[in-house]
Amino acid sequence: MDIKGLYTASETRYDQSEQLYARCGRSGVMLPKVSLGFWHNFGGVDPYERSRAITHYAFDHGITHFDLANNYGPPYGSAEETFGRLMDDDFRSYRDELFISTKAGYDMWPGPYGDHGSRKYLISSLDQSLKRMRLDYVDLFYSHRFDPDTPVEETLQAMVDIVRSGKALYLGISNWPLEPLKQAVEYLRAHDAPLLIYQGRLNMLHRKPIEEGILDFCREQGIGFIAYSPLAQGLLSDRYLEGIPADSRMAKDHFLHPWARTDKLLQYLHELQAEGETHGRTIAQEALAWILAQAGVTSVLAGASSVAQLESNLHAVL
Numbered sequence: 001m002d003i004k005g006l007y008t009a010s011e012t013r014y015d016q017s018e019q020l021y022a023r024c025g026r027s028g029v030m031l032p033k034v035s036l037g038f039w040h041n042f043g044g045v046d047p048y049e050r051s052r053a054i055t056h057y058a059f060d061h062g063i064t065h066f067d068l069a070n071n072y073g074p075p076y077g078s079a080e081e082t083f084g085r086l087m088d089d090d091f092r093s094y095r096d097e098l099f100i101s102t103k104a105g106y107d108m109w110p111g112p113y114g115d116h117g118s119r120k121y122l123i124s125s126l127d128q129s130l131k132r133m134r135l136d137y138v139d140l141f142y143s144h145r146f147d148p149d150t151p152v153e154e155t156l157q158a159m160v161d162i163v164r165s166g167k168a169l170y171l172g173i174s175n176w177p178l179e180p181l182k183q184a185v186e187y188l189r190a191h192d193a194p195l196l197i198y199q200g201r202l203n204m205l206h207r208k209p210i211e212e213g214i215l216d217f218c219r220e221q222g223i224g225f226i227a228y229s230p231l232a233q234g235l236l237s238d239r240y241l242e243g244i245p246a247d248s249r250m251a252k253d254h255f256l257h258p259w260a261r262t263d264k265l266l267q268y269l270h271e272l273q274a275e276g277e278t279h280g281r282t283i284a285q286e287a288l289a290w291i292l293a294q295a296g297v298t299s300v301l302a303g304a305s306s307v308a309q310l311e312s313n314l315h316a317v318l
């Protein structure tokens, strides 16, 4: 499909709704248990038609939630631009069937106003994001990280005002430690803009949200939890069993270092592979199923560099 406006979503995309969707905390929002992340593979450096094919596959199979951030790319902003192009090319008529998130909190533009947690940064960043994404509003806006130097009320009031202005329907928090998260929950609830969801790194190799009580807190408070980097950027799959493929994130990207491929990891992967075989699952499917089995987890936010990867990942739930 490469002609603008001619994409028609599969009519069977909601056929497996019962297995696919989960309620996000105590809210009215249902999210797919496997959501699609735009951190990698959707930037200006990536082939548009491949990004496009991945999103078509996702939506055709009921994956309605796409997760972005202001600085996803590279270059920064370009994943949102890719999404904006996809909106115009294919998804405009499906806008109300999509749940789109973006974030601000990490470095985005030079100078004192393009980073951290000020009102100035969050509000102008979302305005920029909406332009790049060619949207009037996002479904979900996140504070991408906690900023200890900005009064927490300033960040939170900016988020409340974003919802009031209609530029986001719901609010999310990502990577905040437990204590400020508790403050945020209280503040947002008191200002009638309750926290919908927490986004944290959770996978079999990184269990901090469980160990630090964040997942339990969210569950008790009726807040959804979405696990990012559920495959530890690909480590928890068969990708690196035999070496480092030239087209892999580890070979191409500074976010995943070759030193992560240790003998200990390989041994763990072989054990996981053997266990997966008893359930008829791949390593990646085993890793995703483990996260989804944790009480309080709403969705795994998976990345994919091909349709085949996403297809395989979806089999963790379907």
Ligand SMILES: NC(=O)c1ccc[n+]([C@@H]2O[C@H](COP(=O)([O-])OP(=O)(O)OC[C@H]3O[C@@H](n4cnc5c(N)ncnc54)[C@H](OP(=O)(O)O)[C@@H]3O)[C@@H](O)[C@H]2O)c1
Pocket (backbone or CB within 6 Å): 036, 037, 038, 039, 040, 041, 067, 068, 144, 174, 175, 199, 200, 227, 228, 229, 230, 231, 232, 233, 234, 235, 237, 238, 239, 247, 248, 249, 250, 284, 301, 302, 303, 304, 305, 306, 308, 309, 310, 312, 313
């Ligand atoms: N809030 C935050 O601070 C934060 C931080 C990080 C990520 N995120 C969100 O989480 C999303 C996912 O993060 P992530 O990309 O690190 O997730 P991930 O699912 O842990 O890793 C995705 C990568 O794993 C490999 N892979 C995926 N499926 C595979 C399969 N079936 N078999 C073999 N390899 C497979 C691919 O790498 P190759 O490229 O090597 O093929 C793919 O790009 C991001 O897009 C973003 O939306 C949020």
